[in-house]
Amino acid sequence: MQKVYLDNAATTQVRQEVIDRMQEALATCYGNPSSTHAFGRTAKTGIEQARKTIARYLNAHPSEIIFTSGGTEADNMILRSSVRDLGVKTIITTKIEHHAVLHTAEALSQEYGIRLDFVKLDASGNPDLDHLEQLLKRDGSRKLVSLMHINNEIGNKIDVVAIAALCRDNDALFHSDTVQSIGHFSWDVEEIPIDFMAAAAHKFHGPKGVGFAFIRKNTGLKPLIMGGSQERGYRAGTEAYHNIVGLEAAFIAAYENLEEETAYISDLKRYFLQRIQEIPGIAFNGYSGDMEKSTYTLVNMRLPFDEQKSLMLLFHLDLKGIACSKGSACQSGSEGGSHVLSEILDDEELKKPSLRVSFSKYNSREEIDYLVDVLKEFAAG
Missing domain, CATH: 3.90.1150.10 (Aspartate Aminotransferase, domain 1)
Known part of the structure; x- marks a missing residue:
């Protein structure tokens, strides 16, 4: 059949070059990246190189790339910390976001009493930017806008440049779930004033269980997972070296081709x-x-x-x-x-x-x- x-x-499907890179990592680089001996330093160097690689393609600073278990964790960390630590009182989103955003926003509304506003959609599912602007100007509360670049079900592509500009003009934070976008579209975070992004390696021929968050410098975001000082304190826990270098290999292949x-x-x-x-x-x-x-x-x-x-x-x-x-x-x-x-x-x-x-x-x-x-x-x- x-x-x-x-x-x-x-x-x-995972690219063969990604499989080869991960097999090599599993076989030869098994030190804990937090260890100070040569085995640990080798792993740490590989992780930092992967961070620099991703940052270079996004025109970001390496410190703005935080490795996670995938897009869901990145979305949760960003939304939760925005409310808990950055004083966000209103989340503006749509009813067709991925549940990693939608359910998190609903939970935050219940837990913290924040306001949850939904942008009107046109007949085909794109956000009404005039309505978004009205919501941004409605009151003086601290706001976070969360709108996905590419909808995972219907494939709609929103105007992130216009939305980022609207958010910047209204002193609002802008987060986008870019899980269906990273690896398929070019990004320049210096040209687009976006504050937060989420990505997952398995959407661009990399391994499952690894992704990253882009967190713009000096936003004040705090960790979701507490413990050690890994990932610049944003995400505690021993890093999955083989997954991270697999993500890097998939990322390079996606953007080189x-x-x-x-x-x-x-x-x-x-x-x-x-x-x-x-x-x-x-x-x-x-x-x-x-x-x-x-x-x-x-x-x-x-x-x-x-x-x-x-x-x-x-x-x-x-x-x-x-x-x-x-x-x-x-x-x-x-x-x-x-x-x-x-x-x-x-x-x-x-x-x-x-x-x-x-x-x-x-x-x-x-x-x-x-x-x-x-x-x-x-x-x-």
């Missing part, structure tokens, strides 16, 4: 958009069918199937060896369905099955042909 992996927004791989994956998406419309009644969720307004890495679409067919869709695709998502992987075990689609679709549209297909450098046109042919056969059956 043919095996086709088209769920790259959930996680990605960014132009070529962006062009290749964009071509795959265009080809998919062309071929999938051979099924009558296909509709795209959010801006995912628009190459300019969405990421080039995914498409989220509604299929014209009845309720009975909808229940069997993912099962049928799995039997055919095809991996993709209904909504997002984070939602796949939820009985409530996608909170993102619930915000932008009406009741009739929500009755139709939605499928997220996400691409990587390891996919091909032949795999897209196979998926479309399977879906056409399923529709006709």
Whole structure:
């Protein structure tokens, strides 16, 4: 049976050069980075080199890169410390953020009594910047704006430059969950006045269980995890050296090959958009069918199937060896369905099955042909 992996927004295949680098690290560099002997110093040097590498590509200072277990931890650290330590009294976000942000903001509202404001969305799920400005100017409270650059379910791409400028003009902090963005888009944190970002290695062909937070200097953020002085005091605990150098290897490969791989994956998406419309009644969720307004890495679409067919869709695709998502992987075990689609679709549209297909450098046109042919056969059956 043919095996086709088209769920790259959930996680990605690890690059071979990343595997090789991690195997070498596990075999040869096993000292504790906090130890002062040569074994420890070697590990510490590798971690600091990885920090410098990431900072160089983002045009950040190495001290602004803090390694974490992934995007969720980075989001939690940033939001919690902003409220607990930086005097934030209002968090402004949207109802279609990743739950790492949304649930954290809701918990902070309950725990600390802060105000939680939601920016209005247009019909396709992008934030209304006029409404955001109104919320920023509403009162004199200390505010944190948290808006993800690329939505993980519908692929919408927001105008982070305009939002960062609005936040700076209104003396608000700006955080963006860039988990679907880092490794796929260029960033310059000197040009974009963003205060905080979160990233995860497994979204750009690196290992799971490691990511980083960008924390702009002198913000006053405090640690979430207490203990030792690792990660400049921001994150206690012995560093996972093999994961960090794996992240570095994936990061270098992503940005050294960014132009070529962006062009290749964009071509795959265009080809998919062309071929999938051979099924009558296909509709795209959010801006995912628009190459300019969405990421080039995914498409989220509604299929014209009845309720009975909808229940069997993912099962049928799995039997055919095809991996993709209904909504997002984070939602796949939820009985409530996608909170993102619930915000932008009406009741009739929500009755139709939605499928997220996400691409990587390891996919091909032949795999897209196979998926479309399977879906056409399923529709006709």
